[in-house]
Amino acid sequence: MAEPSRVHRALDYEFTVAVEGDDALRAYVSRVFAALPSGTGEPVPWLVREREDHDGWELVVGADRQASGATAARLVPELVHRLNAIALPTWDGVVCHAGGVVREGVGIVLPADVESGKSTLTAGLVRAGFGYLTDEGVAFRRDTALIEPFPKPLSLDAGSWFLFPELEPDEDLGSDDYKREQWQVPPDAIRPGCVAGPCAARVVVFPQYVEDAASELVPMRRAEALIELAKNTFAFNQQSRFALEQLAEVIRAVDCFRLTVGALDDAVALIEDLVVSLPVGAHADV
Amino acid sequence: MSDRAEEQYAPARGAQVFTVVLDGDAVLLDESADRLHLLNHTGALLWQLYDGSTSLGMLADEVAAELGLDRARVVDDIVSITAQLANEGLIA
Numbered sequence: 080m081a082e083p084s085r086v087h088r089a090l091d092y093e094f095t096v097a098v099e100g101d102d103a104l105r106a107y108v109s110r111v112f113a114a115l116p117s118g119t120g121e122p123v124p125w126l127v128r129e130r131e132d133h134d135g136w137e138l139v140v141g142a143d144r145q146a147s148g149a150t151a152a153r154l155v156p157e158l159v160h161r162l163n164a165i166a167l168p169t170w171d172g173v174v175c176h177a178g179g180v181v182r183e184g185v186g187i188v189l190p191a192d193v194e195s196g197k198s199t200l201t202a203g204l205v206r207a208g209f210g211y212l213t214d215e216g217v218a219f220r221r222d223t224a225l226i227e228p229f230p231k232p233l234s235l236d237a238g239s240w241f242l243f244p245e246l247e248p249d250e251d252l253g254s255d256d257y258k259r260e261q262w263q264v265p266p267d268a269i270r271p272g273c274v275a276g277p278c279a280a281r282v283v284v285f286p287q288y289v290e291d292a293a294s295e296l297v298p299m300r301r302a303e304a305l306i307e308l309a310k311n312t313f314a315f316n317q318q319s320r321f322a323l324e325q326l327a328e329v330i331r332a333v334d335c336f337r338l339t340v341g342a343l344d345d346a347v348a349l350i351e352d353l354v355v356s357l358p359v360g361a362h363a364d365v
Numbered sequence: 366m367s368d369r370a371e372e373q374y375a376p377a378r379g380a381q382v383f384t385v386v387l388d389g390d391a392v393l394l395d396e397s398a399d400r401l402h403l404l405n406h407t408g409a410l411l412w413q414l415y416d417g418s419t420s421l422g423m424l425a426d427e428v429a430a431e432l433g434l435d436r437a438r439v440v441d442d443i444v445s446i447t448a449q450l451a452n453e454g455l456i457a
Contacts, residue, residue: 302390306401316399320383323394323401327385 081126084109086118089166090174090218090229093118094140096158099128101151107250107257108158114211114230114266114274127154140165148256155257159232163215166229167313172221173325176311179212179226180204185354186226186278188217188333189286190311196288196340199239202246202269203347210275211266216313220277224328230274232263242343243269280329282353283308286338286346294345296353297337304335371444372425377417377457384412395455402453408446415456421447 081097084105096112098105104127126139130147137147138154138161146157167174178189178201187209191197198214205211213229220227235243237260246264250257257263266273283304284296299307308326309315315322334357340346378384381397391409393402404412414424421443428443429436450456 300390301387302385302392302403305385305387305392306403309401319394319396319399323383323385323392327387327392330387 081105081128083122083124084112086120086122087112087115088118089115089162089231090216090227091169091171092162092166093120093122094125094162095122096125097127098151099126101127101252103250103252104151104155107248107252108155110265111155111159111232111263114232125158127151127158150254150256152252152254153256155263156234156261159234159263162231167216167218170216170218170227172219172227173318173322174216174218174313175308175326176215176313177217178214179217179228180209181212181226181275181278182209182351182354184278185281185357186212187350187354188226188280188283188308188329190217190283190308191286192311194236196239196286198233198235199242199288199343200286200338200340200346202233202235202239202243202264203343204350205233205266205269205273206243207347207351208270209273210278211269211273212275212278217280219280219325219329221325224325224332225277225279227277228275230266232265233269235262235264237261239343280333281357283330283333283335284338284350284353285336286340288340290341292339292341294341294349295339296349297339299335299337301330301333301335304333305330372422372440373420374447375418375420376415376447376451378412378415379455379457382455386413393455395453398454400453402455407442408450411443411446412450417457 081099083095083097086093096108123141130137135147135149136151138145138157145161148154175190178197180187189197201214214233216229218227248258383394385392389406391404425440425443429439
């Protein structure tokens with residue numbers, strides 16, 4: 080029987096991961112999820128094991144097979160994707176499809192669709208010194224609207240690898256399947272100690288990558304931003320009035336912008352300048 | 366419908382519409398259709414004045430007097446905006 084990991088907590092979801100018969104993969108998975116805080120409740124057991132018919136490997140969550148692959152390494156991205164799909168709906172509050180970073184108490188929410196460069200921008204900001212909250216789901220606490228960190232590994236697609244060559248995973252897992260389509264990057268690999276604690280949102284920036292464009296930050300009206308944020312909220316229609324009220328509470332306290340992302344470094348510099356330019360009261364110790 | 370008839374119309378906000386006002390703009394959540402709508406300052410002001418008893422003519426009188434605008438033009442604008450909101454199913 081494989082030894083389970085410590086109890087990880089992902090928002091309101093707690094789980095352990097065990098890997099049968101592959102110590103290298105077990106160690107790598109442990110590093111991938113190292114930034115998640117420890118849980119104290121009844122965790123759901125996750126197990127990576129060889130299929131009974133010996134035709135590949137499978138990921139079993141509780142009693143359910145969630146994914147399968149030809150190699151155990153192939154299941155690494157599945158671990159992260161399944162965690163997003165399972166953990167985010169468990170949060171007792173609003174969760175937006177967004178990256179999240181913080182600097183000097185200024186929480187920055189980066190809502191965007193897939194393929195908009197959200198994780199790339201988040202990684203760039205963390206590399207530049209911002210604290211890491213998440214690259215996938217910004218969760219607002221129901222009572223205070225503070226952002227609850229969800230420090231999953233950053234999922235970097237192939238299109239951004241050239242920007243972060245130093246982050247390429249280099250593991251001896253018998254196969255490159257674990258990084259063939261997407262890199263799962265532990266936040267500490269970008270900058271040790273970068274994971275931040277809960278904070279208030281002070282800025283909402285809607286990024287959109289546009290090839291060869293000049294990076295540009297343009298203010299938005301709050302009402303327009305509220306609608307965009309609602310469109311990027313998980314399961315908005317299942318709790319629409321509550322969600323809109325909570326998002327409005329967030330939006331009232333923030334400045335809102337659209338960010339055209341051309342060169343990553345230019346976009347990062349724009350956000351750095353934005354944080355510096357905010358009124359003193361916008362910066363809070365957390 | 367003639368202009369005179371339109372002026373007598375007293376719209377009310379839909380019961381299934383939840384409103385958030387931000388910096389004078391408004392976001393409307395139509396819970397019956399799960400749709401969001403954005404209103405600019407003018408639309409938001411008008412929306413908040415819809416009470417089911419104040420007619421468009423009365424609203425036009427107030428707006429024209431308050432802002433010193435030509436009443437006929439104000440009526441045109443108010444009728445147009447109201448028609449758009451009605452077409453979206455937002456008005457009772």
